[in-house]
Amino acid sequence: xxxxxxxVSKMLLLSISFTMSLxxxxxxYSSTTDYSFYGWNTFLAAIxxxxxxxxxxxxxxxxxxxxxxAVWLAFLPNAPYMITDMLHYEERLPVPFWYDILLVxxxxxxxxxxxxxxLMNVENFLSRHLKPVxxxxxxxxxxxxxxxxxxxGRFLRxxxxxxxxxxxxxxxxxxxHVLLPQHYSKLWVFTILFAVxxxxxxxxxxxxxxxxxxxxxxxxx
Numbered sequence: 001x002x003x004x005x006x007x008v009s010k011m012l013l014l015s016i017s018f019t020m021s022l023x024x025x026x027x028x029y030s031s032t033t034d035y036s037f038y039g040w041n042t043f044l045a046a047i048x049x050x051x052x053x054x055x056x057x058x059x060x061x062x063x064x065x066x067x068x069x070a071v072w073l074a075f076l077p078n079a080p081y082m083i084t085d086m087l088h089y090e091e092r093l094p095v096p097f098w099y100d101i102l103l104v105x106x107x108x109x110x111x112x113x114x115x116x117x118x119l120m121n122v123e124n125f126l127s128r129h130l131k132p133v134x135x136x137x138x139x140x141x142x143x144x145x146x147x148x149x150x151x152x153g154r155f156l157r158x159x160x161x162x163x164x165x166x167x168x169x170x171x172x173x174x175x176x177h178v179l180l181p182q183h184y185s186k187l188w189v190f191t192i193l194f195a196v197x198x199x200x201x202x203x204x205x206x207x208x209x210x211x212x213x214x215x216x217x218x219x220x221x
Contacts, residue, residue, distance in 0.1 A: 019106040044078035045111040052121035077149025082111025084154045147194035
């Protein structure tokens with residue numbers, strides 16, 4: 001049985017390998033484990049992508065599909081969450097500041113692209129079974145919930161495991177956020193702005209394959 005890896009997966013693996021190489025060299029050079037959290041956070045960010053690639057192999061919507069979609073959505077915020085890991089950046093000698101900037105930016109890129117490509121896979125799957133309007137609604141809701149998940153993860157310190165370990169606390173907090181939005185203006189402003197940012201990047205990435213075709217058309221006019 002042959003195992004084939006897609007071209008996209010190869011590029012994502014290359015990108016992650018670059019970041020992990022930077023991290024390993026940093027460990028050796030500085031004799032510290034600063035930024036070691038990037039290893040675990042990158043693993044969590046890769047879960048929605050891995051789930052989405054398996055989802056594409058399913059032909060119909062059934063109980064397994066629903067479970068996979070739920071797992072994907074639960075882990076999705078872990079991917080763009082890595083953008084907020086940039087808050088940990090500071091100059092830490094003896095490592096040059098520019099080296100850590102490369103490390104932090106590359107890690108943030110990994111999280112962002114893993115999450116958005118996984119969303120593309122899910123959108124592709126849903127397009128086989130739902131109307132276009134319903135698919136777009138699912139995409140926007142996913143991005144919105146992703147923004148919410150990033151906020152409660154970064155600032156309220158919830159994580160994906162709380163869905164199982166502390167579901168009552170998570171449900172109670174979320175209910176307060178929804179029913180008393182005026183008390184959580186920072187949360188909702190962040191959620192909306194982060195969702196808008198992800199939406200702009202997501203739909204820009206989707207349009208990029210069309211650029212050469214449109215450029216060729218313009219040149220022939």
